[in-house]
Amino acid sequence: MTGRKRPPITNRVRELRERHGQMSQAALGDAIGVTRQTVVAIEKGHYSPSLESAFRIARLFGVGVEDVFGWDEPPA
Amino acid sequence: MSYREMSAWVMGALTAALGLHYLSTYLDAAQGAGGAPPAAATFIPYVIVVVAASITAQIVLAILAPKRADTPPDERERPLLDRAGHWAGVIQAVLAVTALVTFMHREDGALLFHMIVGGLILAQVAEYALQIILLRWGS
Structure with missing residues (x-):
């Protein structure tokens, strides 16, 4: 849509959500203060959440931010 | 959704339906009185209907989804809504300048009025x- 290259950010949100008692996308959205559509966009890698939301997701699942999000690019 | x-x-x-209604009113007027601006007696009620219909639509939406209606746009939605507003402003400015340039060439104040109102709706x-x-x- 915007023509910008997406940053190589990966995430395990869907996996953690399913491990967390099959939590729904709407429930995760409510818990961190975003819409279900935003959770969908995060899981698909179409949207990189703010640092605040990243921490909220990590804390909700009881893991560190780097356990949820990664930078999928070989070091220069 | x-x-x-x-x-x-x-x-x-x-808004599109009300815009089409405005367009049909303009076309009717253009055939009769050469596209004169609408009289205040018809234009002001039209504006009131537009405002009342918008408020009613928002109330109906809020009744259908009270929890979601009460929630402000989130971090992903906010910049997208801002971007939509920005480009709509650009479109409105282009249409306003087009209306003014048309006025300079044709010196038709009625047409200027309709182009400005049409530009707002568009x-x-x-x-x-x-x-x-x-x-x-x-x-």
Whole structure:
């Protein structure tokens, strides 16, 4: 849509959500203060959440931010 | 479908319908009195109907989804709505300048009035359309 290259950010949100008692996308959205559509966009890698939301997701699942999000690019 | 997108669909359809009504009124007037600006007695009630219909639509949406209606746009939606507003403003400015240039050439104040009102309506429809596109496919 915007023509910008997406940053190589990966995430395990869907996996953690399913491990967390099959939590729904709407429930995760409510818990961190975003819409279900935003959770969908995060899981698909179409949207990189703010640092605040990243921490909220990590804390909700009881893991560190780097356990949820990664930078999928070989070091220069 | 998110609440913002649903709201944009409803308000966009409503604004487009009211815009088409305005266009048909203009075309009728153009055939009769050479496209004179509408009399205050018809234009002011039209504006009141537009405002009342918009408020009613928002109330109906809020009744259908009270929790989601009460929630402000989130961090992904906010910049997308801002972007839609920005481009709608650009469209409105282009249409206003077009109306002014047309006035300079044709010196038709009635046409200027209709082009400005039409431009406002078109820009508003464009804003809702952009909101739908960006909320669905933008990020």
